[in-house]
Amino acid sequence: MKFKDMEYSRADCDELKEKYGQLTKQAKKATDGERLIQIVLKHETLYKRFATMSTLAEVRNSINTEDSFYKGEKEYYDEMVPVLQEELQEFLKALVESPHRPALEERFGELLFTNIEMELKTFRPEIIPLLQEENKLTSKYQELIASAQIDFDGKVLNLSQLAAYKENPDRQTRHKAYLAESEFFMANQAELDRIFDELVKKRTDIARALGFSNFTELGYLRMTRNCYDPAMVKNFRGQIISDIVPLVGKLKEMQAERIGVDKLKVYDDLFGYREGNPKPEGTPEEILAAGKRMYEEMSPETKEFINFMFDNELFDVITKKGKAAGGYCTEFADYKAPFIFANFNGTSGDVDVLTHEAGHAFAFYTSRDFELAETTNPTYESCEVHSMSMEFIAWKWLHLFYGEDAKRAKFMHLESALVFLPYGTMVDEFQHIVYDNPDLTPQQRCEAWLTLEKKYRPYMDFDDVDFYRLGRGWQRQLHIYMYPFYYIDYCLAQTVALFFWSLTQKDFQDAWRRYMAFTTQGGKKTFVELCGVARIKTPFEEGCVKGITDTAGDWLKR
Numbered sequence: 215m216k217f218k219d220m221e222y223s224r225a226d227c228d229e230l231k232e233k234y235g236q237l238t239k240q241a242k243k244a245t246d247g248e249r250l251i252q253i254v255l256k257h258e259t260l261y262k263r264f265a266t267m268s269t270l271a272e273v274r275n276s277i278n279t280e281d282s283f284y285k286g287e288k289e290y291y292d293e294m295v296p297v298l299q300e301e302l303q304e305f306l307k308a309l310v311e312s313p314h315r316p317a318l319e320e321r322f323g324e325l326l327f328t329n330i331e332m333e334l335k336t337f338r339p340e341i342i343p344l345l346q347e348e349n350k351l352t353s354k355y356q357e358l359i360a361s362a363q364i365d366f367d368g369k370v371l372n373l374s375q376l377a378a379y380k381e382n383p384d385r386q387t388r389h390k391a392y393l394a395e396s397e398f399f400m401a402n403q404a405e406l407d408r409i410f411d412e413l414v415k416k417r418t419d420i421a422r423a424l425g426f427s428n429f430t431e432l433g434y435l436r437m438t439r440n441c442y443d444p445a446m447v448k449n450f451r452g453q454i455i456s457d458i459v460p461l462v463g464k465l466k467e468m469q470a471e472r473i474g475v476d477k478l479k480v481y482d483d484l485f486g487y488r489e490g491n492p493k494p495e496g497t498p499e500e501i502l503a504a505g506k507r508m509y510e511e512m513s514p515e516t517k518e519f520i521n522f523m524f525d526n527e528l529f530d531v532i533t534k535k536g537k538a539a540g541g542y543c544t545e546f547a548d549y550k551a552p553f554i555f556a557n558f559n560g561t562s563g564d565v566d567v568l569t570h571e572a573g574h575a576f577a578f579y580t581s582r583d584f585e586l587a588e589t590t591n592p593t594y595e596s597c598e599v600h601s602m603s604m605e606f607i608a609w610k611w612l613h614l615f616y617g618e619d620a621k622r623a624k625f626m627h628l629e630s631a632l633v634f635l636p637y638g639t640m641v642d643e644f645q646h647i648v649y650d651n652p653d654l655t656p657q658q659r660c661e662a663w664l665t666l667e668k669k670y671r672p673y674m675d676f677d678d679v680d681f682y683r684l685g686r687g688w689q690r691q692l693h694i695y696m697y698p699f700y701y702i703d704y705c706l707a708q709t710v711a712l713f714f715w716s717l718t719q720k721d722f723q724d725a726w727r728r729y730m731a732f733t734t735q736g737g738k739k740t741f742v743e744l745c746g747v748a749r750i751k752t753p754f755e756e757g758c759v760k761g762i763t764d765t766a767g768d769w770l771k772r
């Protein structure tokens with residue numbers, strides 16, 4: 215089914231709510247496993263239709279934000295989803311508490327029900343007011359960040375517009391841009407501290423209301439961490455410190471030499487090449503066509519996938535008036551079809567969409583025939599393995615996009631993947647410190663961040679840029695405010711992706727087979743189990759990171 219022919223009609227949420235109520239009653243009364251299975255399948259039909267319609271409304275709204283019909287439809291779902299959520303929770307509770315649960319586990323796999331149990335532990339109706347307050351605080355942070363109006367270069371800029379100047383070839387301009395950013399954050403430091411302090415206290419209250427000693431445990435449950443705990447994550451961070459931090463130090467020395475400065479300062483950090491970043495060749499249409507060719511050549515599976523995407527017009531990537539910003543991959547459950555949205559603008563970001571977002575889309579495509587839509591996607595870190603690994607698998611075809619510049623594009627990709635890991639794990643350790651010690655003062659939190667900076671990024675020289683110099687740099691990382699503990703996922707995924715990259719360097723076909731083994735399981739296995747089926751070390755095992763640094767170090771030297 216072509217995207218444009220997918221017919222939309224509103225999924226009536228009141229009706230759905232009533233049907234959920236009936237299903238919950240039936241599930242509680244089910245006299246045997248087979249009946250319970252039939253109830254789950256009935257729910258599945260309802261759920262898939264609802265998901266398909268609400269996603270269609272959302273996608274069509276993002277393609278043309280000026281279309282008032284889909285805008286209204288999207289608002290309808292935004293309002294109704296929390297109401298439905300309550301009914302859904304009741305239904306899921308009836309399933310996991312049923313004496314016939316073993317029959318469900320046999321038919322659909324045990325993991326889904328383990329995950330549901332974890333999710334149920336994160337909620338009780340009594341905490342609704344606290345959750346609303348948590349939401350209000352995160353919205354306040356977003357508003358504050360969005361309110362930035364910075365006078366710079368004769369213009370009034372927001373923070374993301376200012377960010378472009380942080381990579382400017384002229385060192386003085388970069389320095390000024392950092393100072394301007396710093397000034398905004400320093401002017402708002404009291405409010406930023408207050409919002410975060412309240413968030414930490416609120417989240418701790420929520421955790422205690424649910425019977426946990428602090429928020430860390432609840433944070434892990436919210437992220438459905440079904441196969442690793444804080445101690446394992448700590449071990450992983452330790453490997454980053456011992457194996458990646460020294461390599462990044464060397465990369466930063468190379469960078470200083472490349473851009474011609476004695477000593478790298480914070481305002482040199484994002485400026486990697488005097489000649490600028492590699493740019494893809496050709497028009498957006500040509501870049502898209504190159505993407506098609508790449509997937510046709512990569513494997514029989516990706517060939518089938520990309521032709522499905524093109525035949526059914528499941529892309530909207532060319533920028534046009536009225537389109538929302540950004541890029542994403544989503545799926546229409548009833549049509550078993552992924553969909554990719556982007557705004558091509560002739561930069562390397564266009565290629566990233568075709569490798570990263572298409573990696574997500576491909577993963578969905580391989581599990582589209584699973585009986586339950588809830589089992590197609592694994593937890594976040596594993597979803598990001600799908601996409602981040604695809605970015606590396608695509609190396610073999612980067613010349614189709616970059617021509618002569620492909621080698622430099624590869625270098626930059628590998629370099630940025632490695633440089634990210636210490637920063638990402640630092641964000642994670644910071645959150646453990648903050649939520650394990652909810653009574654820290656705002657000042658103590660900044661001191662903790664500075665100590666972590668020395669451990670994870672010893673090469674950083676903050677010079678006279680106060681915001682960073684005073685240990686406040688974490689306040690621009692929106693995940694710390696909005697999505698607690700959602701940062702290690704990127705680090706774990708990047709590590710596994712680097713592992714797949716190292717495999718492609720030795721034997722591409724073997725790497726591909728193992729990537730397929732990981733991906734085609736969809737959400738039927740945990741992250742650790744997925745690493746197992748792909749026969750790769752998990753990032754929690756000693757020596758995993760070292761293996762990567764050795765291969766990467768050799769490649770970068772060459």
Ligand code: ZN
Pocket residue numbers: 570574597598601
């Ligand atoms: Zn992604």
